[in-house]
Each structure stands twice: as structure tokens, then as C-alpha cells.
Amino acid sequence: MTTTPDAVPDDRAGESAGAAPAAQPGTGSDHALAVRNLSKTFGSGDEAVRAVEDVNFAVEPGTVVGLLGPNGAGKTTTIKSILGLVVPDAGEVRVAGVDVRESAREAYRHVGAMLEGARNVYWKLTPRENMEFFAAVGDEDPAALRERHDALLDQLSLTEKADEPVNDLSQGQKQKVSLACALARDVDVALLDEPTLGLDVESSVELRREIRRLADNEETTVVLSSHDMDVVEDVCDRVIVMNDGGVVADDSVANLVDVFRSHVYRVDLDGTLPGRARDRLRDRYDAREFERVAGGNPDGERFVVSLAEPARLYDLMDDLREAGLTVVGLDSLEADLESAFLELTDGAAGPDGARPAGETGESPAEGAAPADGGVSGRE
Amino acid sequence: MSDATPAAGDGTAASRARATGGGDSPGRGTRGTGGYWTLFVAMVKHRVAHLRRYPVNTLSGLANAMILFAVIFFGGRALDSRALADSLEGIIVGFFLFSIATTAFAASAWGVTRESQWGTLEQLYMSPLGFGPAMLTRTVVRLIESFVWGAGTLAFMLLLTGETLAFPVVTLLVVGVLAVAPALGMGFGFAALALLYKRVENIFQVVNFAFVGLISAPVSGVVWARLLPVSQGSYVLGLVMREGRRLWELPSTELGLLVATAIGYFVAGYAVFMWASRRAREQGLMGHY
Numbered sequence: 176m177t178t179t180p181d182a183v184p185d186d187r188a189g190e191s192a193g194a195a196p197a198a199q200p201g202t203g204s205d206h207a208l209a210v211r212n213l214s215k216t217f218g219s220g221d222e223a224v225r226a227v228e229d230v231n232f233a234v235e236p237g238t239v240v241g242l243l244g245p246n247g248a249g250k251t252t253t254i255k256s257i258l259g260l261v262v263p264d265a266g267e268v269r270v271a272g273v274d275v276r277e278s279a280r281e282a283y284r285h286v287g288a289m290l291e292g293a294r295n296v297y298w299k300l301t302p303r304e305n306m307e308f309f310a311a312v313g314d315e316d317p318a319a320l321r322e323r324h325d326a327l328l329d330q331l332s333l334t335e336k337a338d339e340p341v342n343d344l345s346q347g348q349k350q351k352v353s354l355a356c357a358l359a360r361d362v363d364v365a366l367l368d369e370p371t372l373g374l375d376v377e378s379s380v381e382l383r384r385e386i387r388r389l390a391d392n393e394e395t396t397v398v399l400s401s402h403d404m405d406v407v408e409d410v411c412d413r414v415i416v417m418n419d420g421g422v423v424a425d426d427s428v429a430n431l432v433d434v435f436r437s438h439v440y441r442v443d444l445d446g447t448l449p450g451r452a453r454d455r456l457r458d459r460y461d462a463r464e465f466e467r468v469a470g471g472n473p474d475g476e477r478f479v480v481s482l483a484e485p486a487r488l489y490d491l492m493d494d495l496r497e498a499g500l501t502v503v504g505l506d507s508l509e510a511d512l513e514s515a516f517l518e519l520t521d522g523a524a525g526p527d528g529a530r531p532a533g534e535t536g537e538s539p540a541e542g543a544a545p546a547d548g549g550v551s552g553r554e
Numbered sequence: 555m556s557d558a559t560p561a562a563g564d565g566t567a568a569s570r571a572r573a574t575g576g577g578d579s580p581g582r583g584t585r586g587t588g589g590y591w592t593l594f595v596a597m598v599k600h601r602v603a604h605l606r607r608y609p610v611n612t613l614s615g616l617a618n619a620m621i622l623f624a625v626i627f628f629g630g631r632a633l634d635s636r637a638l639a640d641s642l643e644g645i646i647v648g649f650f651l652f653s654i655a656t657t658a659f660a661a662s663a664w665g666v667t668r669e670s671q672w673g674t675l676e677q678l679y680m681s682p683l684g685f686g687p688a689m690l691t692r693t694v695v696r697l698i699e700s701f702v703w704g705a706g707t708l709a710f711m712l713l714l715t716g717e718t719l720a721f722p723v724v725t726l727l728v729v730g731v732l733a734v735a736p737a738l739g740m741g742f743g744f745a746a747l748a749l750l751y752k753r754v755e756n757i758f759q760v761v762n763f764a765f766v767g768l769i770s771a772p773v774s775g776v777v778w779a780r781l782l783p784v785s786q787g788s789y790v791l792g793l794v795m796r797e798g799r800r801l802w803e804l805p806s807t808e809l810g811l812l813v814a815t816a817i818g819y820f821v822a823g824y825a826v827f828m829w830a831s832r833r834a835r836e837q838g839l840m841g842h843y
Contacts, residue, residue: 294673311596
């Protein structure tokens with residue numbers, strides 16, 4: 176697991192990191208996508224904004240990877256750098272072994288992209304016309320891809336709408352057209368930026384199914400960014416969490432969730448915490464979500480803690496006892512990807528701001544963790 | 555992938571997996587079977603589909619030019635019919651060039667702006683055929699379209715006025731393309747502004763008016779005016795259409811200057827556009843609108 180220890184308080188992080196050999200992104204030819212030491216700062220001087228710094232990861236063929244992060248985390252810059260739409264200050268991106276900076280046109284043969292949902296298709300054209308157009312833009316003969324286009328239209332439930340202008344379609348259908356255009360020709364890597372944004376449940380499920388099919392049946396590598404945790408949890412083999420321009424976690428969904436499952440507790444007290452005790456809990460146990468519970472005599476208080484290791488629970492109890500409070504309830508919270516994500520991004524964005532993976536010495540390139548996430552394949 | 559031709563960079567696990575034909579792939583095609591001609595045909599189909607799907611919009615564009623000319627013609631005749639008759643041929647030639655130059659300019663400048671707004675510019679940028687060639691192909695298609703509209707407007711003007719002009723087709727095409735080339739270059743130049751500064755549509759409107767001045771610039775009296783974009787083209791086009799001169803009958807200096815200004819402005823505009831696309835990528839502005 177490439178999660179930085181500071182960001183993920185888990186004693187198994189080290190095991191995971193040590194268990195798998197560290198792959199050096201970009202050096203192996205078996206990766207469908209490799210990003211190595213990617214850095215980009217926009218502007219200069221006082222107005223300089225560091226978008227990404229020392230980002231490293233590599234993705235194996237047929238894998239679906241979710242790129243998660245809060246706004247400004249660097250997801251879009253990373254995706255645009257992969258696509259050559261942003262020129263990085265440093266680093267290397269290889270798609271199917273081809274360096275995007277040195278041989279952009281060759282690299283584009285291997286990649287399709289769906290950016291900003293339903294944009295990037297022509298709304299006045301029909302889905303079929305769009306697919307044919309973008310196949311030709313991708314240096315393919317649309318006539319030779321007719322069968323592929325028919326199959327895609329069918330798989331995305333667009334056959335009946337194939338010859339209607341995109342403008343007349345629903346939002347979900349428009350996004351499917353956008354996906355179909357990204358796949359209008361055979362590509363090794365598909366980059367999907369918020370593919371399910373604004374979709375109804377049914378369309379979202381259909382789109383997820385199609386993404387999964389691409390990876391499982393066609394060995395297409397899919398990198399998708401999304402704010403929808405359900406989508407990521409449902410469809411991704413692996414998740415890369417970014418915060419403040421760096422990768423703070425890179426692992427399978429199951430492992431990420433597992434890290435938090437046992438060590439997040441909700442604590443109920445028989446009284447309210449004095450301000451100083453609350454600050455101490457915040458500092459020592461990452462306590463949060465303080466909430467007064469009325470109805471008792473006196474009123475109680477409740478909060479949530481994330482513990483680096485189970486043994487820390489004893490320390491917590493001692494501290495509470497010293498504050499003269501009794502624990503009346505203790506629940507181990509079931510973690511999901513969303514809680515893991517919140518932990519990771521909050522943890523990284525501490526009082527001093529985020530710390531990119533590179534600064535912690537945990538960057539995949541430095542060998543602290545496997546660049547391919549340590550966990551491959553769909554479990 | 556059925557019978558894929560391995561491209562550079564293949565040999566990865568992804569490519570190998572495909573070469574062995576795993577999965578129920580929906581009819582994969584070969585890679586790199588398209589080429590520039592296929593792209594050109596796709597761009598033509600794209601444009602025709604646009605025009606056919608919205609016939610009112612298409613026809614109103616053509617009607618606008620015709621109505622504008624009709625207003626000039628009947629208005630001028632009401633004010634001073636003799637003066638109008640003396641300069642009518644020049645007005646028709648100038649209006650014809652204005653029609654195709656503004657259409658070509660719009661195709662470059664407005665076209666890039668709209669593609670950027672639609673989010674399709676990034677897709678064109680990511681063409682394995684190259685962004686520059688893709689944009690040039692697009693421009694050629696729009697240039698042809700501008701000539702079609704220009705021819706329609708010209709036919710209308712001749713019918714309305716009863717005038718006759720010479721139409722040495724090959725000469726007209728060559729001189730016409732050379733005359734419009736600076737407008738295309740200007741279009742690329744302003745498209746570059748749109749890439750970097752986004753909302754610059756108001757400047758485009760001003761340029762449309764500037765074409766009136768450029769086309770009617772007194773190149774025979776003011777030598778430096780020949781160096782202005784479109785001005786020399788307007789003058790030489792007048793020699794062809796009003797005097798019926800063929801390509802080989804045109805003064806070599808006039809023709810040379812026309813070629814020089816055409817290439818100069820077009821290449822400069824294209825170079826600025828490509829520079830701007832690089833800057834836009836450095837600044838993270840590509841596809842950002």
C-alpha cells in the first residue's frame with residue numbers, strides 16, 4: 176500500500192508496502208500507463224500555484240483505477256498531463272510504453288478520453304456521426320469500425336437513438352455518447368473524467384457495467400476521476416487518492432476500507448468535555464464530530480476518533496478517566512471508501528497543509544511502496 | 555484487435571493481450587487505417603450534417619449576405635444611380651471577396667472558440683494525425699464552403715444587377731484562395747487569442763468591419779497598402795473578374811506580391827496559433843473555458 180503512514184494510521188501499511196516489490200513507474204513496459212515524478216506549477220513568483228508534485232503511479236492493463244481527491248487535489252492536472260493537454264514542468268508519462276511528451280501523436284493512438292461529462296461531442300450530430308467523426312480524428316477508417324460502433328451503441332443502450340441528434344438526448348444518454356466516442360476506436364487506455372456526473376441511478380449503473388466490461392473483456396485500462404464514492408467503490412480495482420498535489424494513498428478499494436474498519440470508533444460519554452480535554456483529544460486521537468447528546472442527566476457528549484492502532488484505545492480511556500468522564504458507549508464504525516477518503520484527505524491536510532507523497536519519502540519511485548498499488552486485479 | 559498493425563510502443567502487456575484476441579471485443583479495427591483523406595471526408599460529412607440538420611440557420615446565413623447586398627444596391631441606386639453604375643463591378647467583386655473572407659475568418663477564429671466551448675478542441679488536439687494538420691484540414695473544408703457560399707452570393711448579385719463578369723475558373727480559384735489566405739491567417743491569429751484569453755468574440759466582430767476597409771484599400775495609389783492582408787488579393791481579383799485576365803496575363807509583380815502576402819499572413823497566423831496552443835498547454839488553459 177502506498178499510503179503515507181502519516182495519512183493512514185495503520186500498522187499494516189508497512190506490511191503491505193514491504194510485501195510487494197516496488198515497481199518503478201515508467202521503467203517497465205508491462206504498464207498500460209505510467210506516471211513518473213510528475214510535477215506542475217502554474218504561474219510564478221507569489222502567484223505560483225503548485226498543482227501536482229512528484230506524482231508517481233503505474234497501471235497494469237485491464238485495470239480500472241479511480242482517481243479521487245478533493246477539489247484542487249491535482250486530479251485534473253494529472254489527467255490532462257497524461258493526455259498532453261498540460262505540459263508538466265518535470266516528470267514523464269508513458270501510455271502503452273510511449274512517452275507522451277516525446278511522441279505525443281503516437282501516444283494518442285493508444286488513448287481515448289472522456290472529459291467533462293457530456294462535453295466533447297458535437298450535439299448537432301447523431302451518436303453514430305460523432306463516433307465516426309472521432310474515429311477519423313483518431314486516424315481510423317470509420318467504415319472499418321462499423322461493427323464496433325454498432326456493438327458499443329448496443330452495449331450503451333443507444334441503438335434506438337443512434338441517428339438522433341445528441342442535442343435531443345437526455346443527459347445520461349449524452350454522457351454515454353461521450354463515452355462511446357472515447358471508445359470509438361480501439362484504445363489501450365481510457366481516461367474518464369467524472370463519467371457519471373449528473374446521471375440518474377439507472378444510467379450510472381449501465382455506465383459502470385460498461386466500464387467494467389471494457390476492463391474485463393477488452394483489457395482496456397480505465398482511469399476515472401469521480402466524486403461519487405459509490406461509483407469508485409463499485410467499479411474500481413484500485414484507488415489513487417490525491418491531496419494537495421500529491422498521491423496520499425494508492426491501493427485496492429478493499430484494502431483502503433479495511434485500513435479504517437477496525438480503528439474508527441464513536442465514543443459516548445456521560446458528561447461533556449471541558450474545552451482543554453477536547454483539544455487534547457483532537458491532538459492525540461484525531462477526535463472530531465463532537466456532538467452534545469441531550470436527554471441525560473447531565474447531558475452527554477459523543478465524538479469520533481481514528482486510532483493509529485487498537486492499543487491506543489487504552490490510552491484514550493486513560494485520558495478520559497483523567498478528565499473525570501465515563502465512557503457509556505463505544506462503537507466500532509464500519510468504514511466505507513468515503514470514510515477512508517475523508518480520513519486520507521483530512522489526515523494529509525493537517526495544520527501545516529498537505530504533504531505530497533514525495534516529501535514523506537514514501538513515493539513509489541523511492542521504493543517505499545509498489546507503484547502498481549501492491550494489489551492488482553479485481554478481487 | 556483482429557489484425558492490428560503493431561504501432562511504436564506496442565509490446566506492452568496491453569498490446570500483447572489484444573494481439574492474442576482476448577475478450578468479446580466489439581469489432582476492433584486496425585490502427586492507423588484512416589489518414590488525412592479519411593479525416594478530410596469526415597470533416598466534410600460533419601459540416602454537411604450540420605448544414606442539413608439546421609436548414610433555416612444555413613439558409614439565413616446565405617440570405618443575410620444577399621439581403622445586405624440588395625440594401626447596398628437599391629440604396630445606392632436611389633442615392634446616385636450613375637455613380638453606382640460606374641463602380642458596380644468593383645462593388646460586386648469586393649462583396650464577393652468580403653463574403654468568402656469573412657466566412658473563412660469565422661471558420662478559423664469563431665470555429666476554434668466554439669470547439670473550445672464545446673470541449674471538442676481537446677479531442678482534435680489529441681488526434682494521432684496531429685493538431686495542426688487536423689486544424690488545417692478543418693480549415694480547408696471551411697474554405698471550400700466559403701467558396702460555395704461566395705459563388706451563391708455572386709450569382710445572386712449578378713442576377714440582381716444584370717452585370718456580367720469574367721469567370722476564368724482556374725485563375726479565379728487560384729487567385730481566390732490566395733486572396734482569402736490572409737483572412738485565414740488572421741483567423742488563426744485571433745483563434746490564438748481565444749485559446750489564451752478566452753472571451754474575445756467582440757474583437758472578432760470588429761475584424762469583420764475591418765475587412766471592408768482592407769478590401770477597399772486604395773492599393774493602386776498607396777504602395778504600402780498592398781502589404782495589408784486581403785488588400786492585394788482584392789486588387790488582383792478585380793483584374794481577373796473585371797478585366798478577364800488569366801493567371802499568365804497578370805503582372806508578375808502583382809502576382810508575386812499576392813503570393814507573398816498570402817503565404818506570409820497565413821504562415822504567421824498558423825505559427826502564432828501553434829505557439830498559443832503550446833502556451834495554453836503550459837498554462838493549463840487548453841480545454842479550459
